[in-house]
Amino acid sequence: MDFGPYLMLATLEGAVTAAVLALTASGLALVFGVMRVVNVAHGEFFMLGAVLAWWVTHILGGSAAFGFVVALIVVPVLVGLLAAITDMTILKRIDYDPERTIVATIGILYILQQVTLMTYGPDARPVVPPFNTRIALPWFEFVDGKISLYWPWGLSITSYKLAVIGAAVLVLIGLWLLMTRSKLGLLMRATEQDRDMALAFGIPVERVYALVFGLGAGIAALAAVLIVPIQQAHYLMGHDPLLLSFIVVIIGGLGSLPGTVLAALLIGLSDGIISVFFSPTLAKILATLLVALVLVFRPQGLFGARKA
Amino acid sequence: MTKSKTVPVTGAQPTRRDALKTLALGGGAAAAMPLWARYAGAKTSEPIKVGFQVHRTGIGAAYGRWYDRTTTAAAALINEQGGINGRPLEIVAEDDGTDPKRGAEVVEKFATQHNCDIGFGTLFSHVVIGSAPRAGELKLPYFVVSEGHHVASGMLNRYTLQPGITDVKSQVQAMAPFVAENLGKKVTMIFPDFAFGHDHRDYFTAAIEAQGGEVLEHIAIPPTETSFTKYFPKIPRDTEVIYHVMVGPAVLTFVKELGEFFGPQRPEMFGFIDSLEAVDIGSPGLEFLDGTYFWEGNPRYAQEDQSEYDAFFRERVGVDANGASVSDPKDVSTYAHMFGCWETLHVVKAGMESAGYRGPQDRAALVEAVEAMTDMPHSNAHPQGAKIFNGKTHQVFGHQYITKVVDGKLLLVHTTSIEDTFYPDEVDYTTQAL
Secondary structure: OOHHHHHHHHHHHHHHHHHHHHHHHHHHHHHHHHHOOOOOOHHHHHHHHHHHHHHHHHHHOOOHHHHHHHHHHHHHHHHHHHHHHHHHHHHHHHOOOHHHHHHHHHHHHHHHHHHHHHHOOOOOEOOOOOOOOEEEOOEEEEEOOEEEEEOOOOOEEEHHHHHHHHHHHHHHHHHHHHHHHOHHHHHHHHHHHOHHHHHHOOOOHHHHHHHHHHHHHHHHHHHHHHHOOOOOEOOOOOHHHHHHHHHHHHHHOOOOHHHHHHHHHHHHHHHHHHHHHOOHHHHHHHHHHHHHHHHHHOOOOOOOOOOO | OHHHHHOOOOOOOOOHHHHHHHHHHHHHHHHHOOHHHHOOOOOOOOOEEEEEEEOOOHHHHHHHHHHHHHHHHHHHHHHHOOOEOOEOEEEEEEEOOOOHHHHHHHHHHHHHOOOOOEEEOOOOHHHHHHHHHHHHHHOOOEEOOOOOOOOOOOOOOOOEEEOOOOOHHHHHHHHHHHHHHHOOOEEEEEEEOOHHHHHHHHHHHHHHHHOOOEEEEEEEEOOOOOOOHHHHHHOOOOOOEEEEOOOOOOHHHHHHHHHHHHHHHOOEEEEEHHHHOOOOOOOOOOHHHOOOEEEEOOOOOOOOOOOHHHHHHHHHHOEOOOOEEOOEEEEEOOHHHHHHHHHHHHHHHHHHHHHOOOOHHHHHHHHHHHHOOOEEOOOOOOOOOOEEEEOOOOEEEEOOEEEEEEOOEEEEEEEOOOHHHOOOOOOOHHHOOO
16 A cells, blocks of 8 residues: 555544544543542443443344444443442442552452353454445545546545544533533532542532542443444453553543543554554554653653642 | 073074164163163263363353354264263363463363363364463373364374364465465465464465465454454555455454455455354445355355265254354354364264273373374264374364355355375374373
C-alpha cells in the first residue's frame, strides 16, 4: 500500500480505538478523580457490558438494530447499578482505604470474570451491528501533473465504525456538560476537591460516591456495547482496556477529564499508526515507555494539577 | 462364564448354529449385565484411566468443548464394545486453560495424583511443547492431537506420539501444488504468531517455492488479538492469493475484517479451516467467502459421497450434516480436528491390546506397540480416512481435503493422496531409551 492511503487507514483505525479508549478511560478517571479509588476491576465492567449486550440482543432476537438500541440503553444502567451496589457493599465498608480498595477491586475483578466464565462460558460471541456498510475511500495521485482520484485496495471504513467515533464524541460532550454545568456535577466536583468540607456543607458524599462509581462503570459498559459489534464478547476481554485505560489516565493526569481524552487520542492514534507501520507489540512498548517518561518527568500527568 | 455350559462338551462337534446361539446368549448377557460385571473376565476390572488434557477455558475453549464431546463419544463406544483388554475406559478430564505452564502441571497430576495410564488429547501446540517434556520425564505415554510438526520434527521425546491427526508440515506440503496450480503463485500468508503458525510459515513457504511460487509477505498476528484491520495494509498490492490461518476466540472478527478490508476487490483466498472452526459460515459479514477455498482435516459438511464411517462418527458424536450439534444448529463443531481424538483413542485401544497392557508397568510396551503400527484402514475407528503411521517419527499421515465455499456450504473439490503428504524422516525416536 502507498504511504498516503496507508496513513489514512491507520488514522481511521486509530480513531476508532481512541474513541472507545477515551470513553473507558474517562470512566476510570472519573472514579479516581472524585473518589481517589484505583478501580482495578474497571476492565471487567467493560467486559460485562459486552457480555450483557450479547445477552440482551440474544434474548430479544428480532431485528439487529432494535436489540442493539435496547442494549445500548439497558446495559450501561445494569452495569452501573451493579457497580453502585459493589461500592455500597464493599468499598464503603473498607472506608475507601487506598491499599484495601486495590485489593478489594482485584477481588471483584476475579469474581466478575469467573462468574462470567461459569455462566456465559469461554466462547467469544458476536453481536450483529445495527448497520454496517463498507465505505471505500478515494485517494489522489498525480497523473501527468494533474490530480486524479483512485480507490486504493483496502482503504475503507464501515459506517458502523464512523458511528462509534460519533457516539463516543457525543457521550464525552455529555459527560463534560454533566460535570461542569449540572448540579450533580457541582456536587461531584465539590466532593472531589474536599470530601470533609463537602460533608460539612450537607452533600451526601456516600451517595455521590456510589453514583460516581456506578457512572464510571456504566461509561465503560457503554464503550463495550459500542465496540462489541466490531470485536466479540469474551470473558477475558477486559484486560487490554484496563491496561490501556491506566496508561491513558496516567499520561493524561489522574482525574483530569480533558487530559484523559487527549491522552486517549494520543495513545489510540499512535497505537493505530504504529501498529500498521511497524507492529502492535511496538505500539504497546512505546505506550508503556511514554508512561514511564511521564512518571519520571511529569508525575502529575500532562494535565494533572500538582498537589501542594 | 456360566453360559458356556450350553455348548455340548462331549460327542458331536458343536454345530455352527449352536455356536451362534451361544455367542448370541453370551452377548445378550454381557449387554444386560452392569458395567462392572461385564469386565469380570479380565484379570482386573480396574478401569484404564486416560488423562484427558482439555482446553476448557482460554483461547482453545471452542476446540476443547468439541474435543471433549468426541472423546466422550469414543470412550462410550469402546466401552460398549467391551473396553480395552476387557477393562473399561475411564476418561479423567482436566482443564489446562490452554496454557503451557498449567499443561505441564496437568500432565504431572495425571501421572502422580490420578494414576492415569496415559495422557491424551492436547491440541494447542504451545501447550503440547510445554507439557511433553514433563510427560517424557514421568515416562507417561502422551498421545497428542495437535497437528503441530513438533512431534515429527524430533523436538519432543519417545513418550509423545501423534497417531490420530496429521501434522502441519504434511498438510501444507499437500496443499501447495493445488494453490500454485489453481489460485496463483504470489502468496501473502497471515498466520498466528506461535509455534503452530510458525509451522505454517516455514513449511508452506518452502512448499510453495518448490512449486515455483513465492510468498510476498508473512503477516504474524498474536493469537490473543481482537482487532485485525491494522495488520492488513501490509498485504502487498500484487498478491494473487491470501493464505490465511488463524486461531483464538476472535477468528470470526478476523475473517469479517478481512472481508471488509478487501470489499469487492478481493484476491483469491485459501484458508485453513482453523480460521473458521466452530464458526457458522453463514454468519453475517462472511458472504465474501463464497468461491474461496479451505483446507479441511475432515469435511464439515456431509458430502455427496459420504462414507458410512463418517455417518457413523457424526451420529455417535451428535453432529448433523452441516457439522453443527444435533441439539443446537448454532453450535458449530471443530469438525476438521476433533476426529483426531476419536481415532487416537482407537489407536490407544489397539496398542494396549497388542501390548497385553496391564498397568503402568507396561507403559513402555504400549509405546513400542504403537510404534510398530503402520496401516490404519478407513473404518469406524478411522472415520476421517485411511492412514499410515510412521513409528520412527511418531507421526501419522493421511488424506487431506480441499473444499470450496459454494452457496454458504463447503463442497469437497480435491482429496490428496497419503503419499502427497510424505516428507523424509527428521528423527528416529525408537533409538531413544524408554
